Amino acid sequence: MTTTLGRLEDLPPDYVQALARQNLVPLWPSLRALLPPDKPRPATRATHWSYEGLRPLLLQAGELTPIEKAERRVLVLANPGHGLERMQASAAIYLGMQLLLPGEWAPAHRHTPNAVRMVVEGEGAYTTVDGRKCPMQRGDLILTPTGLWHEHGHDGDQPVVWLDVLDLPLVHYLEASYHVDGPRQALREFAIPPDPQAGLRPTPMFERACSAGYPLLRYPWEEARAALLAQAQAEPHREVIQLAYVHPETGEPAQNILGFSALMLRPGQQLRLAARSPAQVFHLIEGAVEVQVEDQRFALAEADTCCAPGYTAVQLSNRSATAPAFVFIADESPLHRKLGLYEDRG
DSSP states (O other): OOOOOOOGGGSOHHHHHHHHHTTOOOSGGGHHHHSOSSSOOOSOOOEEEOHHHHHHHHHHHHHHSOHHHHSSOEEEOOOTTTOGGGOOSSSSOEEEEEEEOTTOEEEEEEESSOEEEEEEEOSSEEEEETTEEEEOOTTOEEEEOTTOOEEEEEOSSSOEEEEEEEOHHHHHHTTOOOEEEOOOOOOOOOOOOSOTTTTOSSSOOOOBOSOSSOSBOEEOHHHHHHHHHHHHHHOTTOSOEEEEOBOTTTOSBSSSSSEEEEEEEOTTOEEEEOOBSSOEEEEEEESOEEEEETTEEEEEOTTOEEEEOTTOOEEEEEOOSSSOEEEEEEESHHHHHHHTOOOBOO
């Protein structure tokens, strides 16, 4: 079988023009770009975003742009491999650091992309999702699923910052991305289940929320951290201490396109993650971790974020010999599994 394919410039210009007039394109000059040998050639690059570096710029945005003009005051963590103007961290993942100042209210809307909020710093803010008020504390994960009304408010006295993770690049690519504005939501009361372990499969205890499709919306970090420590103590020889954020009734991923989990590294531990097809994002909640992606090394401080392309092995190293480290992970696994594309190459 031939390995050298014809190029577009090999064709007569009048022939190429005749094709274009009928909206036709020859496949063979681009075939290897669409179907490369052995594995994909992702545009996603291993990239590190320093919270120490971006935080002053985010606070400056709070001075420069009032919430009324921003609606959502966010600095996007853009991957240079896709081009900064594309505003995406990977093929399917969007990341943004959002700032809410005391007394501010980010108005209610709903949209087709799914979103989660990983709280980075500060207290006193909350997210209201479909009538349920979810307090925001450091390390908490809050869902705002597709189509549900949500808004953000702040009753405290210090800036609050969180990491937004959305499947926006995919939904936009599918030409299905839009939003609808709405009025401030009326709060509703929802009973918390009598069994506090209702949300453990094996993830930590979570509050009940409003939507029948999403019975849990807030995943408190206090409970997730305790569950990770308990797992490490109960299974001292277990290499991977990790809990997935799941739907409490089905055990399926908490949302249907992106997957989310919390991982603990014991003091001094090095952990190799196999090369898998989905891209991954790592956000350091607590501790000090080095992330190695092929020949690149990123020293993560607390609240730093980095990403790794798919089909690439990753090594995580706890830089502390005395304290555990805790990492929030977002990846494209649910999407790849649904499409039948998921691979684990070991």
